[in-house]
Amino acid sequence: MNFSIRQIFTFREVMRSGSISQAARTVGRTQPAVSTMISTLEGELGFSLFVREQGKLIPTPEARFFLEECEAVLERIERIERTVSKIRSHEAGKLRVACHPAAAGLFMPRILTDFLQGKDDLEVSLIMRSSDVIEDLIASQQFDIGFAETPEPRPSIKQTDFDLESVCIVPESDPLAAAEQITPQDLDGAPMAVLFEKHPMTVRTEAAFQRSGCRFRKRLELRTWAPGLQFVAAGMCYMICDMITAYGCLQQRQTTAGLAIRRFTPRISSSVSILTPGYATPSLTSEAFTARLCAAIGHMQAEIETSLSL
Structure with missing residues (x-):
């Protein structure tokens, strides 16, 4: 059989409304197009879905049984659409963050708290490790994002460096x-x-x-x-x-x-870096959080500079 999700969806609307014309309005197509779609579906299935009695469209017993399967398929598709929407808006999935001690107590949890607002289906793993351990966790792709003291460059790690003032x-x-x-x-x-x-x-x-x-x-x-x-x-x-x-x-x-x-004075650097796996494609959620972390670092620098200038 070769029928489409659009045909199944249209069939369900015809079953719900009991009318080709009403179903056409619901799915945004012409009445002839819907009639053709149902006829084509019947041809694929090998049995009739509707009969007309005294001008009314009457579902066959086979149509009612087929509808049960269609409902299950469409429910699954709708669930997939909701999941895709959440993934696209970074509201679902998993995010694994490894953070060095200086940022693990307050800085990183506050950023995560803000990022997680309205994302009830997003699971987060946050661990505190020394910077050298974080490097290995990121290089081996055990974590999505690392925040650590700036390491020596290596191919297995992508890094964004921030030269902060002590x-x-x-x-x-x-x-x-x-x-x-x-x-x-x-x-x-x-x-x-x-x-x-x-x-x-x-x-x-x-x-x-x-x-x-x-x-x-x-x-x-x-x-x-x-x-x-x-x-x-x-x-x-x-x-x-x-x-x-x-x-x-x-x-x-x-x-x-x-x-x-x-x-x-003299200025002493305390460089930190955002680390991501060098040989893996980052998730949309990972990219979004990396952007949020970059913005938070910039905000922190501005606040500290204001405090030092008072």
């Missing part, structure tokens, strides 16, 4: 909070909260102090920046950290009271 976090009551910018001379020999010794930020910051002839005193060595905020608020140290951590301070003023964000 900033200095000081106690709000500290005299340095009144400065427009802070230099290594201001922090010469001062207690610092830093990341582990071989982390790129630690290496770059220590090099900046050495070039200025200043002592870089590592009082607190951390795995992530988040605990350092509490130490700075308590007046135990200062901290030169990434912009995303500082942005968290702006977003949570009540829980990070007592902290001031200041520009640090």
Whole structure:
């Protein structure tokens, strides 16, 4: 048999209305076109669907039985159409995101919360991993999007890099909070909260102090920046950290009271990247979220710049 979905749909409308003319209006075709379509369908099926009695269109028993199957087919097609519509509008499917610690606590969840509004059928997996682990997860296509410190380029990963400015976090009551910018001379020999010794930020910051002839005193060595905020608020140290951590301070003023964000000179880069698999075609949802993440990073930079200019 060779009949189309349009024929099945038209047949159902004829069954519902009991009239060729009414069905024609419903499906937006002429009455002769609908009559021809039904006749062609009957030819394909090998039996009659309707008989005329006293000017009325009467369905045959075979038509009623065939309608049951048609309803099941059309219901499935309508469900497919709804699913396709949701996929097209990024409201259904799956999204797997791997995020490094600095952004996993506040920055990424807030972006996802906004992105998921009205998308009840979109499933999300969000994990926090170190940047080097995220690289492997993306390269092996285990996750759709990675947000991590900028890696060395490799063919198995597509990356969009953002060269962010590091900033200095000081106690709000500290005299340095009144400065427009802070230099290594201001922090010469001062207690610092830093990341582990071989982390790129630690290496770059220590090099900046050495070039200025200043002592870089590592009082607190951390795995992530988040605990350092509490130490700075308590007046135990200062901290030169990434912009995303500082942005968290702006977003949570009540829980990070007592902290001031200041520009640090010379500029120290804390580059981050959006990573996607290099050998896979991204889903529409993945592309949409990547665009949303790019916009959020730009918004963050603008807010931090405004804060530093006050």
